[in-house]
Amino acid sequence: MLEQSYKVLPLGLIDPPRHPLRESAESEEIHELAESMREVGQIQPINVVEFEGRYEVLVGHRRYLAAKYLGWTEIKCLVTDGSGPSWVSVRAIENLQRRAFRFSEEVGMCVGLYDALEQDVDLVCKSLCRSRGWVDDRLLSQLWPAEFHDAVRDGEMTIGACKELMAITVEIDRMFYFGHARASGASVALVKSWRQAWQLSRVCTDPTLSGNAAAEQGPAPLPAQLPCFFCGEGVPVESIAHLRFCTDCAANVADHRPASALVNRPMTAADYDRRGGVSVVDGSA
DSSP: OOOEEEEEEEGGGEEOOSSOSSSOOOHHHHHHHHHHHHHHOOOSOEEEEEETTEEEEEEOHHHHHHHHHHTOSEEEEEEEETTSTHHHHHHHHHHHHHSOOOHHHHHHHHHHHHHHTTTOHHHHHHHHTOOHHHHHHHHHGGGSOHHHHHHHHTTSSOHHHHHHHHTOOSHHHHHHHHHHHHHHTOOHHHHHHHHHHHHHHHHOOOTTOOHHHHHHHOSOOOOOEEEOTTTOOEEEGGGOOOOBOOHHHHHHHHHTOOHHHHHHSOOOHHHHHHHTSOBTTTSOO
């Protein structure tokens, strides 16, 4: 059972969190909060954990900074015993309920709980009141390249698209597809189709071999190919340009496709009207 007590503590005995869950505390927000606290006082106590006579902020880092900005000498606190791992759960779940986190902050929260709770993923899920899939996504994202995290942070890629790309196990191929996905804002469905095409190319045998030679070769990889939307021919992925069309322009392109492409993949302008914009790589939104 988590033990907490209410105290008014000197600010000089309280330290900021060693591993803050949030990546930043904007000075403008702190100043606004300080002005509010100057007028109405401290409405809610901050949560701190006690270690050997000193205290560390668990929840309420912004209130702590605002109090220091105001020159206060004391602050109201809920004090948690630091002898067990439960205080880690308190910090994570209190912060998670108060304000939206960036994905990278959620990753740090899950990793901290995972370590504190002896690598018990189910207990992490229970502590955060989150699904196993939600927690797994954030723990496994530690394996992502830094560029993936940057793209998610900047809103250029979704978590789902990054997960699909991570299934491409050859790094040079993965980063090639990543560059196109980031530049075009590719949907999860489109990135999934690229991943499936890439995986298929890895298990195709060389069609020029036959008999024992083909049997001995096994699943030798072939260069990944995708069909060109306009001509219908399969071409290497590095020759594919990922573009976006509005509905009218997509219909115009569809009406001018060569006959060979229409035989391979018949589509009408009505198809594009229903889709509301397509990618030149495969006609999907």
